[in-house]
Amino acid sequence: MKLAHLRVDGDSTPRLAVVADDEAFFLDEVMHDAPRDLQDLIERGPEALVAVRTLAPAALRPLEGLRHASAVLRPPAIIAVGANYAAHASELKLRSETAMTVFSLWPNSLTGHESTVTWPSDLAKQVDYEAELGVIIGRAARNVPVSRALDHVFGYTVVNDITARDLQFSEAQWSRCKSFDGFTPTGPVVVTADEIGDPQDVWLTTHVDGRLLQDASSGDMVRTVAEIIALLSTTSTLLPGTLISTGSPGGAGYSRKPPVFLRDGATVTVSIDKIGMLTIHCREI
8 A cells, every 4th residue: 555645736734545546545535544645654553553454535626636645744853874785885985894874964954755855055955866775663662683674564665865965074963964955755655565575685776867866676775674563672661663774775876977966956755666666856055
């Protein structure tokens, strides 16, 4: 099942919807006491998802007439993993063979498919793209073994972990350089775990203005999704709705010769098969 936060033009509040091919229906139009967003649905437990699966849409709307918000809203935490693909760690001259690099992203950075992402040109001149597989926790995980870690996953989404490289390499931590308003686009949908199967068997690509710049398999991760969940859960309970961004493959703009940074007017599309294509538009202010 594919879920998204959508809104009709003129309506400022996104609503939870089920997406099927190029159409969608809003849960609050067919369900009594419908969950107001994905976080609400997850917190209600597995029975709520079963109830949603049985719904018959009263009316399907074409997606092209709807606006996307972030695929996740109100997550209890946004956790990012750095240097989780050997090629990306190498091109940024980072080490991936030691302890896992973990940092937080701020909720103001969340935005949706087809949004316009802005940043001050006098503050960041080296803005980069990063295709990442996003993992949404479905039930609390604490001290879970690798063998059972995927049982705690609700679903998956596409993440573009946009990064101001000039800030990243001038500071000791990575949260601020990746948490500008709108720097964590997610979507266009969350796909439930049963439709993905093995999360180490999906393909990630990034196109900037039509040019293919990242092209890799999630199987190239240094640490698998299950290993990431298991390790994170040893120190903290991963609460339902937590978003984990699992790292980016090689091909980042910073390492290219000459470098390829995002500029005013650029369009970036990150794609993960079985999930979809996440597009954003860039604007320097």
